[in-house]
Amino acid sequence: MAGHGLPTTSYAVLGLLSRGPMSGYELAGFAGESIAHFWPIRKSQIYGELGRLEELGFVDGTSVHQEKLPDKRVYRISSAGKKAMSDWLGSPDYESTRFRSGFLVKVFFADQMPLETLERMLSDAREKAETYRAELQATADHLSEEPQEAFTRSTALFGVRINQAIVEWAEEVGPALTKERKKKR
Amino acid sequence: MAGHGLPTTSYAVLGLLSRGPMSGYELAGFAGESIAHFWPIRKSQIYGELGRLEELGFVDGTSVHQEKLPDKRVYRISSAGKKAMSDWLGSPDYESTRFRSGFLVKVFFADQMPLETLERMLSDAREKAETYRAELQATADHLSEEPQEAFTRSTALFGVRINQAIVEWAEEVGPALTKERKKKR
DNA sequence: ATCCTCATGTAACACGTTACATGATTAC
DNA sequence: GTAATCATGTAACGTGTTACATGAGGAT
Numbered sequence: 001m002a003g004h005g006l007p008t009t010s011y012a013v014l015g016l017l018s019r020g021p022m023s024g025y026e027l028a029g030f031a032g033e034s035i036a037h038f039w040p041i042r043k044s045q046i047y048g049e050l051g052r053l054e055e056l057g058f059v060d061g062t063s064v065h066q067e068k069l070p071d072k073r074v075y076r077i078s079s080a081g082k083k084a085m086s087d088w089l090g091s092p093d094y095e096s097t098r099f100r101s102g103f104l105v106k107v108f109f110a111d112q113m114p115l116e117t118l119e120r121m122l123s124d125a126r127e128k129a130e131t132y133r134a135e136l137q138a139t140a141d142h143l144s145e146e147p148q149e150a151f152t153r154s155t156a157l158f159g160v161r162i163n164q165a166i167v168e169w170a171e172e173v174g175p176a177l178t179k180e181r182k183k184k185r
Numbered sequence: 186m187a188g189h190g191l192p193t194t195s196y197a198v199l200g201l202l203s204r205g206p207m208s209g210y211e212l213a214g215f216a217g218e219s220i221a222h223f224w225p226i227r228k229s230q231i232y233g234e235l236g237r238l239e240e241l242g243f244v245d246g247t248s249v250h251q252e253k254l255p256d257k258r259v260y261r262i263s264s265a266g267k268k269a270m271s272d273w274l275g276s277p278d279y280e281s282t283r284f285r286s287g288f289l290v291k292v293f294f295a296d297q298m299p300l301e302t303l304e305r306m307l308s309d310a311r312e313k314a315e316t317y318r319a320e321l322q323a324t325a326d327h328l329s330e331e332p333q334e335a336f337t338r339s340t341a342l343f344g345v346r347i348n349q350a351i352v353e354w355a356e357e358v359g360p361a362l363t364k365e366r367k368k369k370r
Numbered sequence: 371a372t373c374c375t376c377a378t379g380t381a382a383c384a385c386g387t388t389a390c391a392t393g394a395t396t397a398c
Numbered sequence: 399g400t401a402a403t404c405a406t407g408t409a410a411c412g413t414g415t416t417a418c419a420t421g422a423g424g425a426t
Contacts, residue, residue, distance in 0.1 A: 007385075008287045015294040025406055038289040045386055047407065068394060070406040088291075089298040092305040095287030102193045102280030104223040104340045106273075109200040111333050113274040120277040148296050150365040154358040155289045158351075165350035166343075173339040180335040192413075210378055230414055232379065253422065255378040 008095045011088050012039055013049045014058060014081055021076040023064075024050055034152065037136065037159050050075055058084050107177070115181045122177070126170035133163035193280045196273050197224055198234045199243060199266055206261040208249075209235055219337065222321065222344050235260055243269050292362070300366045307362070311355035318348035 016022070016030055027050075028043035035041075041049075050073075053059040058081030061073045077085070103125055110118050140156040143149040201207070201215055212235075213228035220226075226234075235258075238244040243266030246258045262270070288310055295303050325341040328334040 008285075008290055009385080011294075012290050015290075018294075018297075023406075025404090035290065035293055038284065038286045038293075040285070040386095042387060043406095044388085044408075048385090066405090069404080070393070072406060085294075086297060089294060090302060092302045092309065094291050094306065097288065098283065098285040099223065100193075100225070100283040101223045101343075103282065104343060105193055105197050105200075105220065106279050108220055108223075108336055108340050109196075109203075109270075109274060110336050112203075112271060117275060117277045121279065124277065147365055150362060151293055151295050154362055155293050157358060158286075158289060158354050161350040161354045161357075162347060165346040169343050169346045172346075173342060177335060177339055180332055194413080208378080210376090225414095227415065228378090229380075229416085233413090251377090254376080255421075257378060 010049055014085050017077045021074050023072040023074050119178055122170055122174045129163040129166035133160055136160045195234055199270050202262040206259050208257040208259050304363055307355055307359045314348040314351035318345055321345045
């Protein structure tokens with residue numbers, strides 16, 4: 001927790017709502033296109049957050065009837081919500097990074113792994129990172145020069161750097177590791 | 186899940202036990218020095234995993250009485266456990282990477298953030314990554330040339346690359362973002 | 371004397387994931 | 399006309415985190 005109270009996910013939802021009123025479904029879509037690469041949120045979790053935020057008085061929900069589609073509930077950030085958001089933004093504290101790599105767990109124990117499997121894993125990881133890097137680079141390139149977008153772009157560029165690092169890592173250690181595995185056994 | 190059954194944490198525990206019998210407490214310490222930077226496991230979770238693995242017959246636990254210290258339960262990997270481990274290592278599938286950055290969430294919404302806070306955050310993130318990078322580099326350097334260690338070293342080098350990328354990112358976008366925030370408002 | 375760390379764990383809870391539900395519209 | 403997708407959500411579950419417990423030894 002950063003400062004005092006709510007988990008980061010709550011502020012993420014609140015922040016997205018500060019860009020305009022939305023239903024949970026719409027919010028899930030928006031989150032998927034904007035923050036998902038560094039802070040994924042499942043839609044079921046979004047509904048939970050919206051409920052919590054409404055109880056706290058940080059958002060106001062309004063039920064909207066629709067003819068051909070299911071009725072929806074549209075949420076709008078309240079003034080208390082804006083205050084909570086700007087308090088959060090006022091502090092430089094942030095929730096510490098969570099990183100877990102099932103890939104590295106396997107690499108760590110790979111001295112017991114068939115050579116072919118290891119090679120498949122390494123090339124797979126390299127390729128995935130390469131693809132993802134290109135994708136995020138494209139995202140960054142397509143953003144406008146609007147001031148607001150500079151922040152979005154910087155988060156995309158973060159992902160670009162990370163995935164570039166992974167590609168380079170795979171190229172560096174790949175040959176050494178498979179060679180290692182050939183010696184052993 | 187990678188293949189069929191257990192979560193990655195179970196295999197991580199099993200894999201560490203394949204290096205030798207340990208108590209839960211010892212295992213937690215070992216995990217903290219080896220895999221924590223890409224797969225952290227809390228000790229309370231380790232006890233849970235050990236219980237599960239014992240029920241599955243993948244490890245055998247033996248209670249050991251100690252004079253001055255609390256009694257402990259020492260676990261040893263069973264042959265069924267070794268089989269489960271090698272089956273897991275035989276498949277190139279791995280649990281997908283989980284990455285969550287509370288830092289980037291704040292950066293994403295930083296157009297509403299006081300300039301000073303943004304600057305503090307960026308330099309803090311840069312510094313943390315720099316420190317962590319050096320730490321992991323030292324870890325990699327101190328590993329021997331034993332074949333086994335090559336895999337451990339590669340996971341450390343992964344962290345080195347990642348943190349190097351973060352440092353470079355901060356240097357790239359830092360000035361642009363703070364400049365952006367100076368224009369706005 | 372008191373406080374902190376070591377060495378062992380147990381218990382409670384919350385976040386986040388996966389699975390389930392439902393009706394209309396579009397695709398093949 | 400059957401299957402996939404859209405548009406809305408709810409419910410159940412499990413991993414992982416935080417808090418609690420306990421007694422001995424070392425530090426100040």
